[in-house]
Structures are given as C-alpha cells and as structure tokens.
Amino acid sequence: MVTAELAVAIPSVVLVLALCLVAVGAGVDQIRCVDAARIAGRAAARGDDLERVRVLAAQAAPRGAEIAVAGAAGGVRVTVTARTGGWGGVLPSWTLTASAVTPVESRADGGSG
Numbered sequence: 001m002v003t004a005e006l007a008v009a010i011p012s013v014v015l016v017l018a019l020c021l022v023a024v025g026a027g028v029d030q031i032r033c034v035d036a037a038r039i040a041g042r043a044a045a046r047g048d049d050l051e052r053v054r055v056l057a058a059q060a061a062p063r064g065a066e067i068a069v070a071g072a073a074g075g076v077r078v079t080v081t082a083r084t085g086g087w088g089g090v091l092p093s094w095t096l097t098a099s100a101v102t103p104v105e106s107r108a109d110g111g112s113g
Helices: 002-046 050-060
Strands: 066-072 075-085 093-103
Touching (some): 002 066, 002 075, 050 066
16 A cells, blocks of 8 residues: 555656755756846946847846847836746746846046046
8 A cells, every 4th residue: 555655656756856955946046047137237327239249148147048238218128037947847847037127327427547
C-alpha cells in the first residue's frame, strides 16, 4: 500500500519543485530586466548613442530580451521585455517587462574650467 502512495507522491513533489524553480528563475529574470532598463535609461539620459544604450541593456538583460528606447516628455523611456520559464513546453512561461523613464541631463554650455 505504501508503494502506490509513494508512486503518486513522488511525481507530484517533483512537479511542485520544478514549478518553484521556474518561479525563482522568473523572479531573477524580472530583476535583470529592471536593472537593464535602469542602466540603459541612465546611459540614454547622459546622451550615449542608441547602439551603446542597446548594448548596455543587452548585457544586463536576460538572454533573448527585446529592448525598446523611445523619447518621453523631457526624458527617455527604455523598455526591456523577456520571455522566461516554459522548460520543455511542460511548465508555464511568462512575459516579463520592465520600463525606466529617466530625465535627459542638460549639458552646461558655458561653465568654468
């Protein structure tokens, strides 16, 4: 009798653990998306060229993330979107998105030094 219950319980525990791992991975990827948007937003606000902004975001973002840079009212909006989870098509997957809006820094035209 114990064998039958164990045969049902072990796959259930393995599935729950796999779901937990996918959820933790999604949390880590969300943090990476937020960091990538923040880093790229600061670079864009400093006046770095668009290619440099995308490279910085891609380095910090999860693999395969999409990066969008657009002007916002008086600033720059960087949006990072990534797909995570879905191991083997068995477990669920999520689309993660993070945005950062950073005011554009003004340059001093006539300062001392």
